[in-house]
Amino acid sequence: MSQRVRRAVIGITAAVIAFLGLGQPAYAHGFSSTVYVNVASGGEGRIRTTLQLEYDLFIVSTADYEKDDSLFTAGTAAFDAGDKDAQGAALNAHKASAVAYATQRFSVSSGDTACTAAQVGDFTMGQREGVPYAGLTLDWTCAGGGDDHAVRSGLFPDAEGYVKGTKTIVTYDVDGRSGSAALDAAHPSFSISQTWYERFWEFFRLGAEHLLTGIDHILFLLALIAGSRRPREIVLAATSFTLAHSVTFMLAALGVVDVPSGIVEPVIALSIAVVAGWHLWRIWRRRGLATDMETLGEGHFSLDRAGWTRLGVVFCFGLVHGLGFAGALGIDEAWSWTLLWSLLVFNVGIETVQLAIIAVVFPVLILLRRRSRVAGLWTTGVISAGVAAMGLVWFVQRTFGL
Incomplete structure (x- = not known):
């Protein structure tokens, strides 16, 4: 040659x-996060969602979005100490800010009508792959009625500057329909009444994009x-x-x-x-x-x-x-x-x-x-x-x- x-x-x-x-x-x-959501019937026409959010990311995002410096101070101190009780206490002491952030970024609608959220119980603490996760349960009242519920997630967007490419993994069992969906910035919402091939495409796309990136x-x-x-x-x-x-x-x-x-x-x-x-x-x-x-x-x-x-x-x-x-x-x-x-x-x-x-x-x-x-x-x-x-x-x- x-x-x-x-x-x-x-x-x-x-x-x-x-x-x-x-x-x-x-x-x-790395430099990403995953939100986990379970969607179920809440009784009396309501929809119940249980969200699991990465704790330290949830703290800094909420504190920044809601301008709640005291939440940032208490939440990060509890995180650094590795104290789950203190972590849960920090969120519950500032639940107004935390719930406000979550419901601004995550929503449920029925038809063209937005549903109204109400927190159920207190924040709970858990762990995934060694990382603290906060649990938030919300009941959504949908005035529009019907069974065509749509879920939208824009939690922890790239614009916040903390992580990139956040995914929201949703599993649902509502109105006789069950399945799962993967949401991200390019595909932020899905309908519970979606077809099987729409669900297929979402996870196929997620796998293809993961290998490519x-x-x-x-x-x-x-x-x-x-x-x-x-x-x-x-x-x-x-x-x-x-x-x-x-x-x-x-x-x-x-x-x-x-x-x-x-x-x-x-x-x-x-x-x-x-x-x-x-x-x-x-x-x-x-x-x-x-x-x-x-x-x-x-x-x-x-x-x-x-x-x-x-x-x-x-x-x-x-x-x-x-x-x-x-x-x-x-x-x-x-x-x-x-x-x-x-x-x-x-x-x-x-x-x-x-x-x-x-x-x-x-x-x-x-x-x-x-x-x-x-x-x-x-x-x-x-x-x-x-x-x-x-x-x-x-x-x-x-x-x-x-």
């Missing part, structure tokens, strides 16, 4: 890695593609990754497995570096033969020892990535068919984007290798080096909280 072509390859691939990696947060799933998962996928020598290897690697993350995704989202994000996120970063580094090691060890199969294995898959070992590594790291996907969706309720449906559709969205990336990138890589083996090695080598570097940087940042 000529010097000019080599420089072009290095420049282009380095630019791609820089575009994908630089400026991204150390925690690809989850830069660490994309880099892991690029590392898999760069290190695959034959179409069967990338197919098997992608299948192994899918099976693994589907298992832990379902178990974690259903609350069977609970691993802190402080462990999951650094291991995801390490997996990126290891899978990318694997290909670099093969290039260093075998030079121009790095893309050759050493000895064809027996059996249907015809993988050599290196192929099977890599498949096992990918499967193990896929288990960890599944925990990251589950954390992004943030559902950890008891088993239900409605919940299972939502999880499966979310996963289908993830897989669709993953297969689309493979279908676009891997044929280009195969074509490049066939035209020039050296150019193919340089391209995959530079990609792997950039991905491995980003993985190591993220690993250090996530391990030490930088």
Whole structure:
């Protein structure tokens, strides 16, 4: 390969890695929040909603929006002390401000008529993935009547400057209809009378958007593609990754497995570096033969020892990535068919984007290798080096909280 072509390859691939990696947060799933809402019949024509909101975010957002400095002082002191009783007391002492903020950002309507909210009981305190959450129950009186209720959420918007991309996960069982919905800034509302395919699209879109915006998962996928020598290897690697993350995704989202994000996120970063580094090691060890199969294995898959070992590594790291996907969706309720449906559709969205990336990138890589083996090695080598570097940087940042 000529010097000019080599420089072009290095420049282009380095630019791609820089575009994908630089400026991204150390925690690809951080700087966001998830609100959980359960909607049920409240009796006598009312709708009851139970909201769970991240406590410290709720405190600072309410204090800022309602100009309640005393809530900020008492709430943050209770948060820093880790005292749940004090946290609940701070909210209950300033319930007028807290309820006002929540009902300005969250609403229920019947037809074209807004429903009126009234708090039921006091604020309660709970915990999700080691983070304090405040519970707020509201009864909504809907003068319009009818059963076409709509739920809208604009809680913790980007404009507040505290988090980005807040999601509201809603489960409902009202008027003989049950299901779930995912709300965000682009899709802030839904109707309880929505069709099954509208619910399908919401969670499919959420899964697709998560993979597209989850830069660490994309880099892991690029590392898999760069290190695959034959179409069967990338197919098997992608299948192994899918099976693994589907298992832990379902178990974690259903609350069977609970691993802190402080462990999951650094291991995801390490997996990126290891899978990318694997290909670099093969290039260093075998030079121009790095893309050759050493000895064809027996059996249907015809993988050599290196192929099977890599498949096992990918499967193990896929288990960890599944925990990251589950954390992004943030559902950890008891088993239900409605919940299972939502999880499966979310996963289908993830897989669709993953297969689309493979279908676009891997044929280009195969074509490049066939035209020039050296150019193919340089391209995959530079990609792997950039991905491995980003993985190591993220690993250090996530391990030490930088």
